[in-house]
Amino acid sequence: MSFTQYKPVKTRVQRSELAVPGSNPQMFEKALNSEVDFIFLDLEDAVAPNDKVTARENIIKALKEMPWRERGKTMSVRINGLDTHWMYRDVVDVVEQAGEHLDTILIPKVGVPGDVYMVEAMVAQIREAKAIPNEIGLEALIETTLGMANVEAIAAARNLEALHFGVADFSASRRSRTVVIGGLNPDYPGDQWHAAIDRMVTACRAYGLRAIDGPFGDFSSPEDYVKAAKRAAVLGCEGKWAIHPSQIALANDVFSPPPAEVDRARRVLVALDEAAAQGKGAASLDGRLIDAASARMAQNIVMVADAIAEKSKANAKAA
Ligand code: GLV
Ligand code: MG
Numbered sequence: 001m002s003f004t005q006y007k008p009v010k011t012r013v014q015r016s017e018l019a020v021p022g023s024n025p026q027m028f029e030k031a032l033n034s035e036v037d038f039i040f041l042d043l044e045d046a047v048a049p050n051d052k053v054t055a056r057e058n059i060i061k062a063l064k065e066m067p068w069r070e071r072g073k074t075m076s077v078r079i080n081g082l083d084t085h086w087m088y089r090d091v092v093d094v095v096e097q098a099g100e101h102l103d104t105i106l107i108p109k110v111g112v113p114g115d116v117y118m119v120e121a122m123v124a125q126i127r128e129a130k131a132i133p134n135e136i137g138l139e140a141l142i143e144t145t146l147g148m149a150n151v152e153a154i155a156a157a158r159n160l161e162a163l164h165f166g167v168a169d170f171s172a173s174r175r176s177r178t179v180v181i182g183g184l185n186p187d188y189p190g191d192q193w194h195a196a197i198d199r200m201v202t203a204c205r206a207y208g209l210r211a212i213d214g215p216f217g218d219f220s221s222p223e224d225y226v227k228a229a230k231r232a233a234v235l236g237c238e239g240k241w242a243i244h245p246s247q248i249a250l251a252n253d254v255f256s257p258p259p260a261e262v263d264r265a266r267r268v269l270v271a272l273d274e275a276a277a278q279g280k281g282a283a284s285l286d287g288r289l290i291d292a293a294s295a296r297m298a299q300n301i302v303m304v305a306d307a308i309a310e311k312s313k314a315n316a317k318a319a
Helices: 025-032 049-065 087-101 113-130 145-149 151-155 167-174 194-206 222-235 245-254 259-277 292-318
Strands: 016-021 038-042 074-078 104-107 137-142 160-165 210-213 239-242 283-285 288-290
Touching (some): 016 025, 049 074, 087 104, 113 151, 137 145, 145 167, 145 194, 222 239, 259 292, 288 292
Parallel strands (some): 016 038, 038 074, 137 160, 160 210, 210 239
Antiparallel strands (some): 283 288
């Protein structure tokens, strides 16, 4: 293990993340009452240019007036991109007026580390000027070829806590042939998103960030959503977007470690503790060799399971 180590920057349960357009306040109540872990209220691509200002006002009002945190929701706002003239006012108005109700800001189309730095500087100044007590984390969407080409440098940016893979814009940026957003093109013998998600996840984990998979467009196909979510989970993502409420339970299920896996992880840790007490570094469990690397994998599973259990307890208390 290197002497240079990046611990997880911030642990949050983010199995499912519901995208809710700020221009559709009639969807807010349903989002509030859903079982979703994270919500991003959107100011970017789901909002038409003429609705940007109203969407901002809707979001500020909703953050201030609706009991998101009491219902166990982690709240994020997706601002407009740095290449638009809406972005600065998104940050200023939302953070000044509703910063204390906000957990993270999701920055779209991040291409270089400086994009994150700009938002970080603005948020820090506004927090100080307005005496906003809570931290506001930053999350970045990797969804352009420039962003993917720089993903390792972006992942090292300060104050960032997660990267998301935005497969729709990424397809547009690299001119991939896409049949369904986030789905597979049968012309490709395998998973054409593998390399991109894999690279992003490695960059995330190297710097202690959460890795989140983005949208799956065909909400009439839960089977294909689950397949996409499982592919992402196998690669190390810890959650996936829901662009429709029907996808929330699917994501929560795929990204919760199954009870049998949690049980085995706990048994691995016990078996290795017992082996250590006898001066041994390795042991055998169910006929398989386990060692310190097995313990690290098991600790990851137990940590996620404990965080989910903690969250469910808090939600049950609030209900
Ligand atoms: C998300 O924003 C995407 O482009 O997939
Ligand atoms: Mg996008």
